[in-house]
Amino acid sequence: MKLQDIGEFGFIERIAPLGMIRPEGVVKGIGDDCAVIDMGGPDYLLVTTDLVVERVHFLKDLASPETIGAKAVTVNLSDIAACGGLPRDAFVSLAIPQDVELDWLDGLYRGMTACAREYGVNILGGDTTGSKTDIVINITLTGTVPRDRVLFRHTAMPGNVVVLTGPTGESGAGCEILLTGADLPQDVSSPLIRSHMEPRPHVTEGRLLAESGACTAGIDVSDGLSSDLGHLCHDSGVGAVIYEERLPISPDLMRAAAAMGKNPLEWILNGGEDYVLLAAIRADRLEGLSSIARAAGCALYPIGEFVDRKEMILRTRDGRDAVLASRGWDHFR
Amino acid sequence: MKLQDIGEFGFIERIAPLGMIRPEGVVKGIGDDCAVIDMGGPDYLLVTTDLVVERVHFLKDLASPETIGAKAVTVNLSDIAACGGLPRDAFVSLAIPQDVELDWLDGLYRGMTACAREYGVNILGGDTTGSKTDIVINITLTGTVPRDRVLFRHTAMPGNVVVLTGPTGESGAGCEILLTGADLPQDVSSPLIRSHMEPRPHVTEGRLLAESGACTAGIDVSDGLSSDLGHLCHDSGVGAVIYEERLPISPDLMRAAAAMGKNPLEWILNGGEDYVLLAAIRADRLEGLSSIARAAGCALYPIGEFVDRKEMILRTRDGRDAVLASRGWDHFR
Numbered sequence: 001m002k003l004q005d006i007g008e009f010g011f012i013e014r015i016a017p018l019g020m021i022r023p024e025g026v027v028k029g030i031g032d033d034c035a036v037i038d039m040g041g042p043d044y045l046l047v048t049t050d051l052v053v054e055r056v057h058f059l060k061d062l063a064s065p066e067t068i069g070a071k072a073v074t075v076n077l078s079d080i081a082a083c084g085g086l087p088r089d090a091f092v093s094l095a096i097p098q099d100v101e102l103d104w105l106d107g108l109y110r111g112m113t114a115c116a117r118e119y120g121v122n123i124l125g126g127d128t129t130g131s132k133t134d135i136v137i138n139i140t141l142t143g144t145v146p147r148d149r150v151l152f153r154h155t156a157m158p159g160n161v162v163v164l165t166g167p168t169g170e171s172g173a174g175c176e177i178l179l180t181g182a183d184l185p186q187d188v189s190s191p192l193i194r195s196h197m198e199p200r201p202h203v204t205e206g207r208l209l210a211e212s213g214a215c216t217a218g219i220d221v222s223d224g225l226s227s228d229l230g231h232l233c234h235d236s237g238v239g240a241v242i243y244e245e246r247l248p249i250s251p252d253l254m255r256a257a258a259a260m261g262k263n264p265l266e267w268i269l270n271g272g273e274d275y276v277l278l279a280a281i282r283a284d285r286l287e288g289l290s291s292i293a294r295a296a297g298c299a300l301y302p303i304g305e306f307v308d309r310k311e312m313i314l315r316t317r318d319g320r321d322a323v324l325a326s327r328g329w330d331h332f333r
Numbered sequence: 334m335k336l337q338d339i340g341e342f343g344f345i346e347r348i349a350p351l352g353m354i355r356p357e358g359v360v361k362g363i364g365d366d367c368a369v370i371d372m373g374g375p376d377y378l379l380v381t382t383d384l385v386v387e388r389v390h391f392l393k394d395l396a397s398p399e400t401i402g403a404k405a406v407t408v409n410l411s412d413i414a415a416c417g418g419l420p421r422d423a424f425v426s427l428a429i430p431q432d433v434e435l436d437w438l439d440g441l442y443r444g445m446t447a448c449a450r451e452y453g454v455n456i457l458g459g460d461t462t463g464s465k466t467d468i469v470i471n472i473t474l475t476g477t478v479p480r481d482r483v484l485f486r487h488t489a490m491p492g493n494v495v496v497l498t499g500p501t502g503e504s505g506a507g508c509e510i511l512l513t514g515a516d517l518p519q520d521v522s523s524p525l526i527r528s529h530m531e532p533r534p535h536v537t538e539g540r541l542l543a544e545s546g547a548c549t550a551g552i553d554v555s556d557g558l559s560s561d562l563g564h565l566c567h568d569s570g571v572g573a574v575i576y577e578e579r580l581p582i583s584p585d586l587m588r589a590a591a592a593m594g595k596n597p598l599e600w601i602l603n604g605g606e607d608y609v610l611l612a613a614i615r616a617d618r619l620e621g622l623s624s625i626a627r628a629a630g631c632a633l634y635p636i637g638e639f640v641d642r643k644e645m646i647l648r649t650r651d652g653r654d655a656v657l658a659s660r661g662w663d664h665f666r
Contacts, residue, residue: 001435008461011438018446019423019456026422026455035457037422039477041374049458049473051426055465089359089370090352093384093471102334105344113351122359123352124368124380127471128341132388134464138426138471140382144372 031235032153033082033220034143043144048079054134062178065104067197068137069111075222076141077119077201078275082220084151084210085143087203089122093138095131108137119203149210151218156236156280158308160216163286164301165205165277167248168225169264170195172271173256184259191252199275205298206277212292214285224272229312230326232278239311242304242324269314270327280306364568365486366415366553367476377483379476381412387467395511398437400530401470402444408555409474410452410534411608415553417484417543418476420536422455426471428464441470452536482543484551489569489613491641493549496619497634498538498610500581501558502597503528505604506589517592524585532608538631539610545625547618557605562645563659565611572644575637575657602647603660613639 003011016030027036027044034046052072054060073090080087092112096105116123121141174196176182177189202220209215217236221228233240247268257264281289286302293300304315312324336344349363360369360377367379385405387393406423413420425445429438449456454474507529509515510522535553542548550569554561566573580601590597614622619635626633637648645657 002431003429003433003435003438004431006435011435012461014439015442015456018442019449021446021450022453022455026457029455029457031458035422035424037457037475039372039374039378040376041372043373045372045378045475047422047424047457047473047475049424049426049460049471051428051460051462051469051471053428053462053464053469056428056463089368089380091368091380091382091473093382095384095386095389095469096336098335098337100336102336102339102344105336106347109348109351113354116352117354120355122355122362124359124362124370125364126382127384128344129384129386130389131386131467133466136384136386136428136469136471138382138384138460138469140380140424140473142370142378142380 028152033079034085036083036150043146044150046080046083046085046143046145047140048076049138049140050075052137054136063197065107066111069108070115070198072137072139073112073115073121074199074201074275076139077203078220078222080141080143081201081203081206082151082218082277083143083145084149084206084218085145086207087119087121087141087143089124089142090116091140092123092126094126094128095136096128097131097133097135100135119201145210151206151210151215153217153219153232154235156217156232156238156306158238158306159283160280160306161283161286161302162229162240162242162304162306163279163281164248164303165202165279166274166299167250168221168274168276169253169267169271170250171199171273172267173253175273177256182260184256188252188255188259192256196273199273201275202277204296208293208296208298209277209279212285212289214282214289215279216282217280219278221274221276221278222272224270224327225274225278226269226324227326228278232280233310233312237310238306239309240304240306241313241315244314244316246301246303248301269324361485366412367418369416369483376477376479379413379416379418379478380473381409382471382473383408385470387469396530398440399444402441403448403531405470405472406445406448406454407532407534407608409472410536411553411555413474413476414534414536414539415484415551415610416476416478417482417539417551418478419540420452420454420474420476422457422475423449424473425456425459427459427461428469429461430464430466430468433468452534478543484539484543484548486550486552486565487568489550489565489571489639491571491639492616493613493639494616494619494635495562495573495575495637495639496612496614497581497636498535498612499607499632500583501554501607501609502586502600502604503583504532504606505600506586508606510589515593517589521585521588521592525589529606532606534608535610537629541626541629541631542610542612545618545622547615547622548612549615550613552611554607554609554611555605557603557660558607558611559602559657560659561611565613566639566643566645570643571639572642573637573639574646574648577647577649579634579636581634602657
């Protein structure tokens, strides 16, 4: 049997139970954006790790080393944000083919350190080694979160509002434009490509959600909205109804969809790599929280509600209910 | 300029200063076996990470997946051991080409979890992704150590005894036998190949050294004895005299050297991947500590002393002094 027969999530389900042998101090292990550890101090320790591989996650010809470095840090910051945490220290492992230019590596580090600095994160070490073909970057990031404020995936409740902290779909559209070389006016393509190459981690939003006490669960949108909503619903044992008319959509995405003859909903639901947060908010706290968010320069988009049936529904603009299937990214399929 | 022009350690020196932006809570950053973090709890947090790449660190044809998995965990355990720590939680990132057999991956996980279990370590998560060509395994391991017991590289003192917790050279010889296909009787080659493929992390030895209060500094021997002694001396601002006649040498290594017409000293000093510990011990505490170690089933080999001159000397069996140069592994040279 090959990996593609069971897929990424089948593989993770297969290996996850093997690893947990000493529950003491482990608040959450495999199956959330971060592992959550009780080290006996005032805050929980958060740990997340992300692996970025040349020709799978980036092409050296299509992205600057600065961009690649910054994004490798960002995807980890986004995991800490999803748990409501404050990022702390990064550990960078690099595998480098011998012929890579030192200038390129300096650029990679400039991108990583600039992004890390912006969020108060140290790069404290790691490992550096050779590689035969592809550049490989693994970053492990730690963070902290007060014990009673951590956000999990498994704690959304029926009646909670489904909230996004930003629009989705731009990154997916930007990726498609990059890979297909779609012929679009530059003022249409550039912002979308930038959304894909230079996503912003929603660390401020995550802390605001966690500190409010109004948020019951959170996840970051990395696999795609439908997929990550699916993870939240599955782990919480709930379903969700999403209203098409409430999904935030950027003017840039509308213009690209029109120019390319595409339905923007495909990108919005299944694009992936958005790195906004998807959260469950107590309905009676939504209004107050939205004001606080606005004052802090953050946006909250209520797009639906969690329900007590185990299904995900998209209520379309014309009032029909369609099943919302998780159709995001799987690395092995 | 290419990477091979400045080498692995030149590259690390180049990037290390960029990453440290928030010293608060950072006891030790880049430049030791682990980063040492003060999280406000009773113990320090240790973090280490190691990247293992197919065709650089292992060949799928020459090693079983179980062996590769166990060794990927072991090299991290060895870093925690070098700081005197108790290993805690591992985070595994895997990049896997689509055609890798699930059986092979199950074997890899069997090896990782069996090794982790032996040392009370959870595997709590990580990242799983595709790869175009090579299998890539990154493991990040956390550990804890009491605040006043952590072992660093930079704290060896002149007059301290240079101590090994096991013989070196077997792994290097085993690696050479594997790669050259040297024609040796199996009872000579097997134990050496096993030393290379299945090294034992000296976690017990590390904790014993740290808890004794008699150990002033420690490092694990991964690059080779001459290289890692060089790191200890450089970081501590001291030198060392090593006595050839005191270097532990296994009978297996003697037999392989004789059969292959080699000087075993080359493997002992520069072989690498030994994963024993190299420590600085207060001279007046050596005898007592050795008794304690023996009672715990651990060995300590005093091989020389740290001195107040910045040079490393090998005093040969015939009483001559030779300069001991650091000639271990560099991934980019």
